[in-house]
Amino acid sequence: MHTELKKGVYWVGVVDWDLKAFHGHELSTHRGSTYNSYLIVDKKIVLVDTVWGPFQDRLIENIREIIDPSKIDIVVANHAETDHSGGLPLLMTHCPNATLVVSKRGAESIEGHYHKQWTFQTVKTGDKINVGSNDLIFVEAPMLHWPDSMFTYLTGHNILMPNDGFGQHYATAFRFNDQVNESELYEEALKYYVNILTPFSDRVLKKIEEVLALNLPVDIIAPSHGVIWRKDPLQIVKKYQEWAAQKPEQKVVFLYDSMWHGTLKMAEAIGEGLAEKGVQFKLINMGVSDRNDALVEVFKARTVLVGSPTLNNGPISTMMPVLEDLRGLKFQNKIGAAFGSYGWSGEAVKIIEEHFAKCKIPLIREGIRCKWQPSQKDLEDCRAFGREIADATLKQ
Ligand code: FEO
Numbered sequence: 001m002h003t004e005l006k007k008g009v010y011w012v013g014v015v016d017w018d019l020k021a022f023h024g025h026e027l028s029t030h031r032g033s034t035y036n037s038y039l040i041v042d043k044k045i046v047l048v049d050t051v052w053g054p055f056q057d058r059l060i061e062n063i064r065e066i067i068d069p070s071k072i073d074i075v076v077a078n079h080a081e082t083d084h085s086g087g088l089p090l091l092m093t094h095c096p097n098a099t100l101v102v103s104k105r106g107a108e109s110i111e112g113h114y115h116k117q118w119t120f121q122t123v124k125t126g127d128k129i130n131v132g133s134n135d136l137i138f139v140e141a142p143m144l145h146w147p148d149s150m151f152t153y154l155t156g157h158n159i160l161m162p163n164d165g166f167g168q169h170y171a172t173a174f175r176f177n178d179q180v181n182e183s184e185l186y187e188e189a190l191k192y193y194v195n196i197l198t199p200f201s202d203r204v205l206k207k208i209e210e211v212l213a214l215n216l217p218v219d220i221i222a223p224s225h226g227v228i229w230r231k232d233p234l235q236i237v238k239k240y241q242e243w244a245a246q247k248p249e250q251k252v253v254f255l256y257d258s259m260w261h262g263t264l265k266m267a268e269a270i271g272e273g274l275a276e277k278g279v280q281f282k283l284i285n286m287g288v289s290d291r292n293d294a295l296v297e298v299f300k301a302r303t304v305l306v307g308s309p310t311l312n313n314g315p316i317s318t319m320m321p322v323l324e325d326l327r328g329l330k331f332q333n334k335i336g337a338a339f340g341s342y343g344w345s346g347e348a349v350k351i352i353e354e355h356f357a358k359c360k361i362p363l364i365r366e367g368i369r370c371k372w373q374p375s376q377k378d379l380e381d382c383r384a385f386g387r388e389i390a391d392a393t394l395k396q
Contacts, residue, residue: 002062002176003078005038005220005228006157012047012062013037014055014298016142017171022083028292031188032171032272035083036224039063040154043132044073048152048161048223050087059087066368068109076136078100078150078163080109084224092118101129105141106148106373123150141165143200143206151211158219160211166236168192168226178231185227189236192225193243194299199330201244208241246332250393252281255260255294256307257318262341262373263307269379270305270339270368273386279393287318295325300335304361305392307339310348315340323352326359334359335392339366339385341374364392 002079003011006065013036022029035051051059063069072095078086079367080102088110092098099120102110107120121219123129123138135289141149144165151162168188172180197204221229221236229236252274258264267283274281283304284294285291298304306323308315336359338352341396368385 002065002328004176005159005222005230009157010039010040010041011152011175011222011228012039012059012065012066014051014058014062015171017308019169019171021154021345022169024387027169028290030290031184032168033169033225034171034224036226036228036297037062037161039066040131041067042134046074046131046136047070047310048075048076048191048244049073049078049163049218051086052083052090053086053089053113056087056090057168057376060090071095071152072098074099074101076152077106078152078161078224079146080106080113080148081111081146081164082165085110085113089114090117090274093298101136101138103138103148103150105142105146106150109146109148109261116127117198139211139214143203144207145200153216154179155216157220157250158217160216160220160233161220161222161224163224164196165223166229166240167223170226172227175228176231177227177229179226185365186239188226189239190243190299191292191296194296194329196245198299199328201246201332204244206239208244212237215387246299248333249300250279251301252303252305252389252393253294253301254281254283254305254307255286255295255322256283256305257285257287257299257309258341258395259270259309259311259316260308260373262370263309263339265369266341266370266382267305267338269374269382270386270389271384273388274390276383276389277390279390286322287316290363291322291325292332294322295329298329300354302333302335303364303389304334304336305339305389306336306352306356308348308352309340310342310346313345313347315348325356326361327355331359331361334361335364336361337364337389339369339382340367340369341372343372346371358383364389
């Protein structure tokens with residue numbers, strides 16, 4: 001099935017309703033995803049990006065609804081990751097003489113993935129290829145989010161195809177942003193930004209400025225995942241500028257787990273201290289919560305509190321994946337603190353504090369520990385700790 005974006009420009013991608021995990025199992029995709037591929041029919045026939053390998057037959061069927069795939073002259077691979085390049089091996093058997101247009105790093109990555117002798121044409125920012133009535137203009141976008149990433153712009157129709165940029169893992173019945181639930185759309189767009197693009201936020205801001213400075217009219221932003229932005233397309237660009245600035249709200253997120261509710265009772269008492277000062281907070285038990293959703297809450301908040309009992313001389317293992325994400329995602333403008341109960345050795349709080357240093361999240365104060373189950377005095381100390389955390393959160 002295909003959808004026409006503008007006369008002679010078609011979405012020929014695939015909706016993957018079943019996808020529940022992406023990047024292996026690194027990223028949860030509760031609402032599935034799409035792999036967007038765009039066909040331009042002009043004097044030259046161009047395909048921009050393909051689909052994930054398991055869906056390559058569907059891509060060919062969709063193209064065949066419009067033209068014979070052997071007529072494709074140019075295949076643009078904006079990004080080599082296999083969710084976009086996985087359809088190349090089959091596609092290129094249909095159009096073996098097509099030119100594969102890639103960034104310089106894209107040529108290396110595509111060759112590295114497929115080891116095929118395809119005809120490559122490397123392009124850099126500002127390069128143009130005439131396709132008949134209109135031109136393709138390329139903008140390299142290294143580390144948004146791979147070294148090879150590139151945007152393609154189609155003149156005349158004013159369509160920006162930024163590959164992963166401005167995407168969402170969001171399977172829907174319809175293809176355009178004005179046809180879907182707006183709050184679901186933004187939930188998925190933000191989750192995608194937080195979990196994939198946050199470490200590159202400085203580059204996001206610079207790239208947006210660079211693209212806006214080109215003064216290219218933009219009627220449609222057609223990413224490689226999720227819905228296509230045709231109603232007020234620059235709304236998602238403005239959102240990216242806001243997200244990339246990483247200005248958190250004055251609130252607190254707890255990431256914790258608890259074996260026998262000692263650490264939980266501490267979290268609740270700290271929460272009472274926060275509430276006394278009017279500070280919003282959320283408790284997220286990492287033993288039972290989705291990591292990627294939790295990270296969205298961390299992204300939005302000024303303060304992150306990490307709580308864990310001590311088990312085998314360290315934090316409980318359920319905390320480790322999210323701690324590793326906190327390091328890797330390089331969140332900015334956060335402050336934090338640690339807490340946890342223990343029975344005998346009690347190293348978890350110190351280890352978490354060392355981890356905060358690796359995450360470059362400054363500590364508000366020394367962490368708080370309780371031996372065995374918290375006493376009334378311990379709980380009062382936790383409330384006081386919460387009030388102190390509240391003051392620091394509001395000082396932003
Ligand atoms: Fe970086 Fe959608 O792949």
